[in-house]
């Protein structure tokens with residue numbers, strides 16, 4: 001149910017009901033995703049220029065990334081280690097040998113007129129991305145490979161849209177990005193819906209971010225993705241003709257673009273047409289894909305090993321060191337939170353997407369032994385206070401040990417929930433141990449029946465009118481009477497006991 005809801009919400013109003021409203025699904029979508037991810041390193045892939053987003057055009061350049069004659073590239077070790085890190089995070093194989101190849105094509109944003117990439121011996125082979133859907137279902141999509149290459153420069157087509165000014169067409173090129181280390185993650189065609197595509201991308205993105213290899217910002221272009229989409233009759237195992245969709249600048253666009261392209265292909269087939277292999281651009285405003293260029297003739301990139309770079313021998317010791325350094329990864333954390341701790345999908349995802357908060361939460365659970373109360377406090381009061389004060393929970397004065405103390409006070413019925421709420425505010429303001437506050441100020445809940453009975457009797461005596469109303473059938477005044485007892489006891493009476501005793505006295 002919730003999956004259907006969220007799928008509809010994500011799709012946008014104009015397409016609601018598109019997929020689900022069909023009486024029977026005759027076609028299955030087959031989707032593969034290619035992601036280009038810029039690696040987070042201090043310098044570029046083959047030179048010492050800073051790897052920074054922004055900056056004045058053509059300021060982060062040198063003879064190597066501008067491909068001046070005689071300049072020689074030197075591979076960036078940090079980028080190679082990031083590749084190994086990513087490979088291991090997705091359980092890929094890290095071959096002992098790897099090399100760089102030249103991919104030849106002419107394009108103005110490539111000063112060398114070739115791109116250093118990897119052809120037949122990439123740094124990682126295979127692997128699998130585990131991801132989850134909104135209903136909590138775990139899915140897997142295998143990776144073909146992740147290989148390392150250099151990013152190109154960036155061209156800006158200036159002028160009035162078509163780049164035509166005073167009768168001439170021109171473009172501006174910025175080489176700051178040329179030579180930035182770039183990984184290309186290629187998936188197998190094992191994704192079958194827009195929801196799955198977004199789930200896959202979310203998992204890929206949060207994993208790459210959490211292992212520290214990229215800042216994965218789509219808005220800055222450090223994560224870019226294309227989707228290969230085809231359809232086939234349900235039950236068929238053959239692949240249909242695919243189209244490649246480009247220009248999707250958010251995961252929401254990916255979702256809309258894939259949905260729209262699947263519907264378009266079904267309509268073409270159902271009206272007796274055929275799908276043409278081509279590259280299609282996504283039009284965010286119109287909500288449709290449009291043909292960009294035909295892919296009928298494959299490019300001949302004339303790959304050959306780059307003679308300027310020695311082949312790489314990947315040391316097993318380095319691989320094992322990197323493996324040992326990997327943190328707990330998002331899919332493992334998701335399974336632990338949902339199955340072991342009983343969190344719902346939204347709660348688990350919220351924590352996983354805020355690693356500092358997740359680590360804090362883990363400490364609270366370890367110290368308190370109570371996952372449910374830890375979830376309530378961390379995602380409830382503490383997250384609210386964090387929003388209000390713009391201070392992250394883990395940087396607040398509320399330590400996991402103190403929060404565990406508070407949970408023990410609540411669970412042991414030493415304090416009631418109202419006092420707990422007051423205490424958490426005071427802890428946030430830096431008042432320290434809740435146990436110490438409770439002891440110092442005598443805030444422990446009163447569960448002594450004699451003391452509570454005295455409070456109840458006093459309140460009943462002072463509120464004859466309400467007592468009369470109750471006896472006349474207006475039983476909801478009991479809430480008011482209980483409230484008076486809580487007030488008289490300064491919030492310390494056990495509300496359940498008060499309620500029970502009050503009811504008993506009113507009905508006797």
Ligand SMILES: [Zn+2]
Nearest residue numbers: 047049062065
């Ligand atoms: Zn450079």
